[in-house]
Amino acid sequence: MPQPEPRDTAKMPQRVKTAALVSSGRHPVSGRAGRAREDARAVEMGLSLVGADLSLAHAGDPEQASLRESLQGYLGMYHGLDDDRDGQLSLLPLGEGGDAVPLLAAWLERSGVRLALTGQRAECGEGSGMVGYLLAERLGWAIATGVAAIEHCDGERVTVLQALPQGQRRRLEVRLPCLIAVDAVAEAPRQSAFGPARRGRIDIVDDLLPPDESPLDADSADWHWQPARARPKRLKVVKSTNARDRFKAAAAKSSASGGQVLTDLSPEEAAEKLIDYLRAEKILAQDDQ
Amino acid sequence: MSVRRIDPHAERARRNRLHPRHHEFARPAWRWTSADGVTRVNPHALGAIGPNGVKRIDRSGASVEANPAAASTSAEPARRQIVLDQPLGHVVVVPELPEGRLNDHDRDLFGLARQLADGHDLAVTAVTFLGGVAGFEEAGADRVVDLSARAGSGYDPVSRLAALVDVEAGLAPRHWIFADSLPDGGDLGRRLAARLSNQGVNHSAGGARPATRVWQLSEGKTLSRAGDRQDILRDVARVLLALPECAEPVSETLHEARPIDLEALAETPRQAEVTTAAAGMVDRGRVAVDPQEIPLAQAPFILSAGRGVSDWEGYHHAARVLGASEGASRVAVDDGYMPRPRQVGATGTFVTASCYVAVGISGAVQHLQGIAKCQRVIAINNDPSCDMVKRADLALIADGDAVLAAVCRRLGQPREQTGSDGSWTDEESRHAAA
Structure with a gap:
């Protein structure tokens, strides 16, 4: 959906160093490797904010076959910008069962990034959505989650719109440096084009941590992974001692009944009843005169 | 339950019509239990003569409801009161409380907490950031910690997190349970989990990493949904972020929901209050969103029009x-x-509005399916016998156009009737007549 108009059209007077942390995704139907949907929205948000100055980072196994395909999906989004520079992605090598948080934290500190954009949750792996929170806790940054749009960003603070249930929005002002987790209702990502994807550079950065410190994820060692089962549908259980009530509940129609029916109303009376009801249910404001 | 005693002499007298005392024992009832315990039904003794002189057997249960003893048993069975005086520990639940009430997801979280607490002498403790919330007794909370003084009304996750860290210091709960819904419970739970794992809290139970999107607890393990169509089976983590319907809500017991004063528990002086400037996040309030821009499936308030509306400009103005x-x-x-x-409807969009106003819609089956998840339905219709009126919580039997125009007048914004508009309508009606 279109976002409310930003308050300032001049978005970023002085460029804040911005990066997007991306993960490898998987198509929900075909299972093919590609961009993760929320991360692609984060990249789109970063590109519309700082253009080709946006840098990308991914912590993963460089040996994995489908990784390059996923990452080129993001690099292919560097088109239609003011300058025609190509995308650049830092790949932080991470072995099987490694912990991405120390690597990403070291990379963010070294590269001087002040605004990091990412999706809310990865599509592959555990997908717990904790990486952003752990990074923010480790670096002492602020974190805003569920962001639908960035309205304004100066050197000190960034103003964002947070998506709430039922299509509502909330405006937040977040101090920089901060981490922003982008919601699925943010602006749709631009298409990934083949040429920019081929031209984009993937740099392997492997000197971030001292070699004796191996970032291993010890907690997940004794987890048991299994294919997802369908969640059982909850049955409507009627707690009654009497068979007739149980039968009535099982045979009852779903439509609610017992509403209030008001007949013989003039339009004015009906309007009054309607407005009173809406005000009692707090759908109309009380002082709405 | 008392044992049913059968007097064999009386039974014999009742079965033998020639017995001199048969009339004393003859049962007028149409159903009885025979001597060998089988339920017997006498269809001839059943039913009543209807108004047209025909005997009818009423199976609708009206006669059962007429019986006050039976009516009392048909109500919900009474809940057992559970009192826990000296709990060995706490399982803390942080309910979401949208609109200041416990919702279904919150009740499921309490059900999950009861599964973890029962049998270990643990107390289920609710932590709320809102004062005066009712229903914790039925939901299954043994203790309640009211932190409404610590958190403002707006979105302030940093001071809420500080309050939760104090609860952690005071109660040292075995488990924390949050609702995994962004940006509310899931956000706060992840913040707390990140803080606890960064502080290096001793993780006796399951590790410091939270289990997110938990949807089942069985045999001391939790199943949590991971990405890429996988489930993770793991020991019960210290912080659990649970999906809706993760457990059955409490239905058979009643708990005491005794308030805990956190000040008395705190031995160390509380950490300095985090000011919002240092916290780095300021809530600038809700943004006015154009209701026409919200996707229809998510819209909270829908004014819906059908064939009963003829003044479409007036309808758009009323919306x-x-x-x-x-x-x-x-x-x-x-x-x-x-x-x-x-x-709206089965052939269009399934809506989830909390209030749905149907103007001039009689309620086809497909339309009623589409609004099945709406909480409150208001019908404005000329026909008092239509299906939408039966479905509605409030039905106003009146003309839709006139009511909408009156609503706009009452709210002080009547629609301006321009001359050109009126003449166009006349012209249109002439075309329609021709």
Whole structure:
């Protein structure tokens, strides 16, 4: 959906160093490797904010076959910008069962990034959505989650719109440096084009941590992974001692009944009843005169 | 339950019509239990003579309801009161409390907490950031910690997190349970989990990493949904972020919901209050969103029009005045008055509005299916016998156009009737007549 108009059209007077942390995704139907949907929205948000100055980072196994395909999906989004520079992605090598948080934290500190954009949750792996929170806790940054749009960003603070249930929005002002987790209702990502994807550079950065410190994820060692089962549908259980009530509940129609029916109303009376009801249910404001 | 005693002499007298005392024991009842315990029914003794002189057997249960003893047993069975005086530990639940009430997801979280607490002498403790919330007794909370003094009314996750860290210091709960819904419970739970794992809290139970999207607890393990169509089976983590329907809500017991004063528990002086400037996040309040821009499936308030509406300009004006999203029935869309994406119903959009106003919609089955998840339905219709009126919580039997115009007048924004508009309507009606 279109976002409310930003308050300032001049978005970023002085460029804040911005990066997007991306993960490898998987198509929900075909299972093919590609961009993760929320991360692609984060990249789109970063590109519309700082253009080709946006840098990308991914912590993963460089040996994995489908990784390059996923990452080129993001690099292919560097088109239609003011300058025609190509995308650049830092790949932080991470072995099987490694912990991405120390690597990403070291990379963010070294590269001087002040605004990091990412999706809310990865599509592959555990997908717990904790990486952003752990990074923010480790670096002492602020974190805003569920962001639908960035309205304004100066050197000190960034103003964002947070998506709430039922299509509502909330405006937040977040101090920089901060981490922003982008919601699925943010602006749709631009298409990934083949040429920019081929031209984009993937740099392997492997000197971030001292070699004796191996970032291993010890907690997940004794987890048991299994294919997802369908969640059982909850049955409507009627707690009654009497068979007739149980039968009535099982045979009852779903439509609610017992509403209030008001007949013989003039339009004015009906309007009054309607407005009173809406005000009692707090759908109309009380002082709405 | 008392044992049913059968007097064999009386039974014999009742079965033998020639017995001199038969009339004393003859049962007028149509159903009885025979001597060998089988339920017997006498169909001839059953039923009543109806108004047209025909004997009818009433199986609707009206006679059962007439019996006051039976009516009392048909109510919900009474809940057992559970009192826990000296708990060995705490399982803390942080309910979401949208609109200041416990919702179904919150009750499921308490059900999950009871599964973890029962049998280990643990107390289920609710932590709320809102004062005066009712229903914790039925939901299954043994203790309640009211932190409404510590958190402002707005979105302030940093000071809420500080309050939760104090609860952690005071109670040292075995488990924390949050609702995994962004940006509320899931956000706060992840913040707390990150803080606890960064502090290096001793993780005796399951590790410091939270289990997110938990949907089942069985045999001391939790199943949590991971990405890429995988489930993770793992020991019960210290912080659990649970999905809706993760457990059955409490239904058989009643708990005491005793308030805990956290000040008395705190041995160390509380950490300095985090000011919002240092916290780095300031809530600038809700943003006015154009209701027409909200996707119809998510819209909270829908004004929907059907064939009963003829003044379409007045209807659009009323939707603007009320601040409602516009919906339509299939007929209105087929007739070209409303665009197809606005159609509500099984053939259009399934809506989840908390308030749905149907103007001039009689309620086809497909339309009623589409609004099955709406909490409150208001019908404005000329026909008092239509299905929408039966479904509605409030039905106003009146003309839809006139009511909408009156609503706009009452709210102080009547629609300006321009001369050109009126003449156009006249012209249109002449075309329609020709």
